[in-house]
Structure formats: structure tokens, C-alpha cells
Amino acid sequence: MINIPVSEKKRVVIVGCGFGGLKLARKLKNSGYQVVIVDKRNYHQFQPLFYQVATAGLEPSAISFPLRKIFQHYKDFYIRIAEVTSIDSEKQQLWTTLGIIRYDYLVLTQGASNFFFGMKNLESRSKPMKSVSEALDLRNTLLQNFENALAATTEEDQEGFLNLVVVGGGPTGVEVSGALADMRKYVLGKDYAEIPREKIRIYLVEGMNRLLMALSERSSEKAREFLERLGVKVMLNTQVRDYDGKYLETADGQKIHTNLVIWTAGISGARIGGLRDSAYGRNGRISVDRFNQVKGYSNIFALGDVALMEEPGFPKGHPQVAPVAIQQAKNLAANLKRKRKEEEMVPFSYKDKGTMATVGRNLAIVELPNARFYGTFAWLVWMFIHLMSIVGIRNRFLILINWFWNYITYDTSLRLILKPKGC
Numbered sequence: 001m002i003n004i005p006v007s008e009k010k011r012v013v014i015v016g017c018g019f020g021g022l023k024l025a026r027k028l029k030n031s032g033y034q035v036v037i038v039d040k041r042n043y044h045q046f047q048p049l050f051y052q053v054a055t056a057g058l059e060p061s062a063i064s065f066p067l068r069k070i071f072q073h074y075k076d077f078y079i080r081i082a083e084v085t086s087i088d089s090e091k092q093q094l095w096t097t098l099g100i101i102r103y104d105y106l107v108l109t110q111g112a113s114n115f116f117f118g119m120k121n122l123e124s125r126s127k128p129m130k131s132v133s134e135a136l137d138l139r140n141t142l143l144q145n146f147e148n149a150l151a152a153t154t155e156e157d158q159e160g161f162l163n164l165v166v167v168g169g170g171p172t173g174v175e176v177s178g179a180l181a182d183m184r185k186y187v188l189g190k191d192y193a194e195i196p197r198e199k200i201r202i203y204l205v206e207g208m209n210r211l212l213m214a215l216s217e218r219s220s221e222k223a224r225e226f227l228e229r230l231g232v233k234v235m236l237n238t239q240v241r242d243y244d245g246k247y248l249e250t251a252d253g254q255k256i257h258t259n260l261v262i263w264t265a266g267i268s269g270a271r272i273g274g275l276r277d278s279a280y281g282r283n284g285r286i287s288v289d290r291f292n293q294v295k296g297y298s299n300i301f302a303l304g305d306v307a308l309m310e311e312p313g314f315p316k317g318h319p320q321v322a323p324v325a326i327q328q329a330k331n332l333a334a335n336l337k338r339k340r341k342e343e344e345m346v347p348f349s350y351k352d353k354g355t356m357a358t359v360g361r362n363l364a365i366v367e368l369p370n371a372r373f374y375g376t377f378a379w380l381v382w383m384f385i386h387l388m389s390i391v392g393i394r395n396r397f398l399i400l401i402n403w404f405w406n407y408i409t410y411d412t413s414l415r416l417i418l419k420p421k422g423c
């Protein structure tokens with residue numbers, strides 16, 4: 001058993017301090033529970049802006065926030081930085097890389113992992129963007145590719161370094177493709193003046209017949225129009241099949257010569273051992289009822305990306321986006337407080353306030369329940385909403401300054417290739 005002070009209060013253990021875990025923990029302040037947060041990272045990360053780290057627009061520290069700082073003044077809150085590997089529901093214990101942790105109530109909010117549909121070569125050779133470290137790795141690879149392109153002695157070798165392929169036409173794929181196109185236009189042309197700009201090709205490959213499937217057809221069309229205006233080659237109805245590190249192969253037999261494939265095409269619930277197989281639903285997500293209670297367990301809950309809850313408007317579960325995790329966390333915190341008072345729990349119902357995606361400078365798409373808008377105004381709305389969602393005033397300020405600077409100078413100044421020690 002790892003060291004956590006014993007308390008008379010019941011203990012709520014929260015696995016993961018992303019959007020859902022963070023909101024839940026904050027809402028449980030002074031709730032009469034002892035709260036233990038277990039996360040494998042010692043910081044909360046703001047995933048919607050990973051693509052800006054990957055394209056040298058923001059530093060990782062601007063979108064990450066240390067957990068201990070957030071909870072400095074919370075009483076009877078404990079943080080343990082460890083990976084949870086398994087759950088023993090009989091003994092009400094968690095197995096972690098630090099040791100065992102006992103719980104009274106367990107809340108699983110460990111999010112989602114990359115999913116490659118069984119394509120092992122894509123798994124080992126493409127670059128995903130599901131953590132700050134992966135975004136940083138992507139930035140290093142991208143910049144190193146341009147250095148290698150300059151040194152390449154044949155046209156063919158150079159082509160491989162200059163063809164950039166993004167797989168997956170959801171919001172992340174659209175955003176990263178647009179950011180790469182802006183980078184090509186405003187930054188790479190100046191830094192790598194020896195390379196003709198038209199030699200840098202950006203492909204966005206999507207298996208379905210339109211981008212941004214979760215949005216209306218008009219918004220999908222707008223996203224495509226914006227990207228094509230920026231010079232991105234959008235390939236719809238194109239499924240990828242294999243990647244040997246040099247050529248990306250599609251199911252219809254096309255081959256794209258590239259040393260960089262960015263993977264944004266699939267995620268599945270992040271799995272922790274110990275739950276019965278019957279607890280899992282579609283996409284490796286954990287099946288929960290309308291109270292976020294894991295099916296078949298009375299004191300285990302799951303929320304956010306990892307949870308699969310069906311409600312009338314969402315028969316296949318909710319979209320894996322931050323507002324779902326946040327709203328479920330608020331509802332569960334209120335229900336846990338009700339439980340303490342032996343009151344009835346209230347079922348969750350998702351309020352979809354809208355979806356948005358940015359494509360590039362002055363180009364974004366915003367879809368609200370009763371309105372849609374595109375272009376500069378949408379871009380300003382996108383920036384405002386994202387800025388206000390960032391944890392920490394310092395981070396907000398840093399991002400605002402960065403964005404302002406990038407906007408007026410048409411430049412990002414964070415193009416460092418940071419290598420591990422010894423390289």
C-alpha cells in the first residue's frame with residue numbers, strides 16, 4: 001500500500017487529471033470526501049492546442065499546467081504520479097507503478113489512446129499527437145526533415161522529406177494540415193529559402209467522403225475549401241493501408257513518397273486491466289449508465305473519452321470532446337455529494353453547445369446549435385473560447401502574446417529541434 005494519510009472520510013480516487021478528472025477534483029473541494037488523484041503525468045495538458053506545439057507556434061509549457069500547483073491549497077487532496085495498471089474491484093484496490101492504492105469510490109477518467117486499426121507499421125512509423133511529448137516529437141521530426149531535405153543529394157530523397165501527410169480529416173487533422181500550410185507560407189519559405197515552396201506538399205488523407213464528419217455538410221465543404229485555398233491536397237474516400245517509412249500506401253493502390261505521416265485518424269478508450277470484459281463497449285470505451293456508473297460495479301465510475309454512455313440523442317455514445325468530459329465531471333461531483341447525503345443521484349444529459357475547428361490564419365469554422373459562421377469572425381471566436389479554457393492566467397497571457405506576435409510578424413519563433421541528452 002503506498003503512503004497516503006488515513007482519513008475518516010470516504011476516499012474518492014480519480015484516475016487521470018485531464019479535462020474530466022480536473023473538473024471533478026475541483027468540484028469535490030470541501031465535499032466531505034478525501035480525494036486522491038493518480039496521473040502518470042505531473043501536469044494537466046490542453047490537447048486542443050497540441051497542433052500549435054507540433055508546428056512551432058507554442059511552447060509545451062504554455063499548454064501544460066503542473067497538477068501540484070492547481071491543488072496547492074486543497075485540504076485532504078493527495079496527488080500520486082503513477083501509471084495505473086490494474087483494478088482489483090473485490091479488494092477495492094488499484095495497482096499502480098508506485099504500489100497499491102485503496103479506494104471507496106473509483107473514477108476512471110484516463111481518456112483515450114491512439115488506435116491504428118491493427119496496422120502495425122502505421123503504429124510504429126507514423127507520428128501521433130496525443131500528448132505534449134508526441135507533439136514535441138512531431139515538431140522535432142518536422143524541422144529535422146527540412147534540414148535533411150537541404151542536405152539531400154537526389155530529387156527523390158528530397159521529395160520524401162518535403163511531402164507531409166496527415167491521416168484523418170477530423171478537427172485535429174484539419175487543424176494540423178492548415179497549420180502546416182500556414183507554416184509553409186509564412187515561415188519555411190524564409191528559413192529554407194533554398195527549397196522552392198511548391199516542393200513542400202501537404203496531403204490530408206481521409207477515408208470518408210467528407211472532412212469533419214461530426215459537423216454539417218456545409219461546414220465540411222467549407223473546411224475543404226479553406227484547406228485547398230491554402231494549398232493542401234485533400235484526398236477523400238481514401239483509406240491508408242500500410243507505411244514502410246518511405247511510402248504510404250492507400251487501399252486503392254496509390255503510393256505517396258513521404259518520411260512523415262501524422263496520425264490523427266483513430267482513438268480508443270485507454271485500457272486499464274481488471275474490469276470484466278462485459279464492462280467494455282464500442283471502441284474500447286467503458287460502458288456506463290446515465291450516472292456514469294460502470295455497468296456491473298456499484299462504486300466504480302467512468303467519464304470523458306473513456307466512457308461510453310448512451311442517451312436518446314446519442315445512441316452510439318457521446319463525441320470524445322472536452323465539453324462531454326467536463327459536463328459529466330460536474331454531474332458526477334454533484335451525484336457523489338448527493339450519495340454522501342443518501343439522496344437520489346441525477347442522470348446525466350449532454351448539452352451540446354457547438355463545435356469548432358480552425359483551419360488557418362483568419363479561417364475557422366464554428367457551428368452552434370442555431371447558427372454557423374466561417375472565416376475571420378469564426379477564427380476570433382475560436383481563439384477567444386480556447387484562450388478562456390486554458391488553465392492558469394500565466395498560460396493564457398503567454399498564449400495571447402504568442403498569438404499576437406505571430407499574427408503581426410507572420411512568424412513563429414519557436415523552431416528549436418530539442419534532442420534527448422547525448423544526441
Ligand SMILES: Cc1cc2nc3c(=O)[nH]c(=O)nc-3n(C[C@H](O)[C@H](O)[C@H](O)COP(=O)(O)OP(=O)(O)OC[C@H]3O[C@@H](n4cnc5c(N)ncnc54)[C@H](O)[C@@H]3O)c2cc1C
Pocket residue numbers: 015016017018019020021038039040041043044045047048049050051082083084085109110111112129130171172270272303304305306320321322323325
Ligand atoms: C490533438 C487533439 C486535439 C483536440 N482538440 C479538441 C478540441 O478542439 N475541442 C474539444 O472539445 N476536444 C478536443 N480534443 C479532445 C479532448 O482533448 C478530449 O475529449 C478530452 O481531453 C477528454 O478528457 P478526458 O478527461 O476524458 O481525458 P484526457 O483529457 O485525455 O485526460 C486523461 C488523463 O489521464 C491520464 N492517464 C491516462 N492513462 C493513465 C493511467 N493508466 N494511469 C494514470 N493516468 C493516466 C493522462 O495522463 C491524462 O492526464 C482533442 C484531442 C486531441 C488529441
